[in-house]
Amino acid sequence: MKKADKLGMTFTIKSPTTVGETVYNRERQKMSISQQEASFSRRVDADLVQNPVYTGVERAILEQRLPPGTRLAETDLADFYGVSRTIVRTGLQALAHSHLVTLRPNRGASVANPSPREAREVFEARELLEPRSAREAALRAGRADVRALRLHAREEHEAMRSNESGRALRLSGRFHVMIAQIANQRTIAEIIENLVSRSSLIIALYWTRSSTRCDEGCHNALIDAIERNDAVEAEELMRSHLVELHSALRFDIGDSSNKTLKDMLSQ
Amino acid sequence: MKKADKLGMTFTIKSPTTVGETVYNRERQKMSISQQEASFSRRVDADLVQNPVYTGVERAILEQRLPPGTRLAETDLADFYGVSRTIVRTGLQALAHSHLVTLRPNRGASVANPSPREAREVFEARELLEPRSAREAALRAGRADVRALRLHAREEHEAMRSNESGRALRLSGRFHVMIAQIANQRTIAEIIENLVSRSSLIIALYWTRSSTRCDEGCHNALIDAIERNDAVEAEELMRSHLVELHSALRFDIGDSSNKTLKDMLSQ
């Protein structure tokens, strides 16, 4: 009770709208990206998509409503999402595997707090994988893919304009994942998806600039290159985009988040 | 009862010796590889290492005692390892995240059955990541690292000589992981570790040659290059080694495993 108050967890139990949108997005991808083998499964995800804790907390982290280090007590989450602790634990364990959440034995879960080293490594890995992905995407992208990318870029833009910076950040990450998916290398796309997710936490901790404006230009330029099937240009644009992001991180600041956690989960 | 018989699961409940060795290996690494930040945690693993289901099933898969597609009934595992289904589920979910196990809603778990496409993608990803890792390892490796590698190669050799092909395969994979760890890029090392694990399943399904003899020469040559700090050579050796492995896979054969699952888990 005291704890719930401290966390600002005066929740009315509600069903999260998260699941709906995620499913929608998946559906949309399915149309634009050729799926060669139905048997190539990520069944874990199929299960996870309907775990409200997983989808809800993931989304809250990607939108930076849950800052790094935030304690995630099982009972609070169970109450909030109206499920038992069993489901909460499943979701938290999955998030821990994605490095979005840290699990400490007998101490419970908290939003991950990537170290400067981890931050650097994540971006180095992205700089290694994503340019190649962008090149491949430029070679493979069809009309539907380009259309989906443009639609998505518009959504990003609108989120920025209406000052929904959290939503903008999440969509920006999703843009990178979409490119990786167009490249039609699921294994690598999945790795990239994970690295991109972690980037939201890294940006929350080490980002220096206030604006994410650069994203807009970069992303549009990338779409143009992909539409032209200009593989070399797409690869180079992606590389420089990532280097730019990476260079906007500052690792010399200590994590000093003293905000109260009011309404971080709800909406 | 009927089912247990069919699976050859006439288990005497015993504590798996798996955990012990794994811990030992980790300890050994810790000595040979410089650890800069204790806070850079993979706490999920800390938890998982003492999950007998996770360690036992993982090891059985890596040693090809559990062939792809093998059904993993929760109750059987619970009985075998002497834990409740709660623990079994935690372990299986973790294995599913590593793509070693497939979870289908209401249908339970089975050893993953990577498609030809997934197999190809895994090796493509390895060819992308590991050569670079080997280069970095060659630059960074110290005396202790080289010594650990040679010790490990000897273990591999002995496993081969004594016809423990499963153990040899697992150790061979571990060798690649060790190099990735020496490269001191934990994020990428973890990705490689996962790809290497999946390779055991891929080899079980699509391997054509009977011998793994080539490994021995390749690995020794790699150690030599690393000892000389010859980055270029190490990178090239790793690249060609992986290409050779990849080229020894045949994707046109259907999976026809009709073996009974006797004693696949025990020992």
Added chain:
DNA sequence: ATTATTGAAAACGTATACAATCTTGAACTC
């Protein structure tokens, strides 16, 4: 002989109970 039906047994999904561990804060000592 092959396919459909069906119901019992087995297996999975989720909630909950209880034990083990950690946290907190008040009382106490120095």
Added chain:
DNA sequence: GAGTTCAAGATTGTATACGTTTTCAATAAT
């Protein structure tokens, strides 16, 4: 006043109970 001790409360870890779904074999129908 700063630090220590310890018990009550809170939180996590594991097992188990129970409802739901699936599987499978026996039976019936085509």
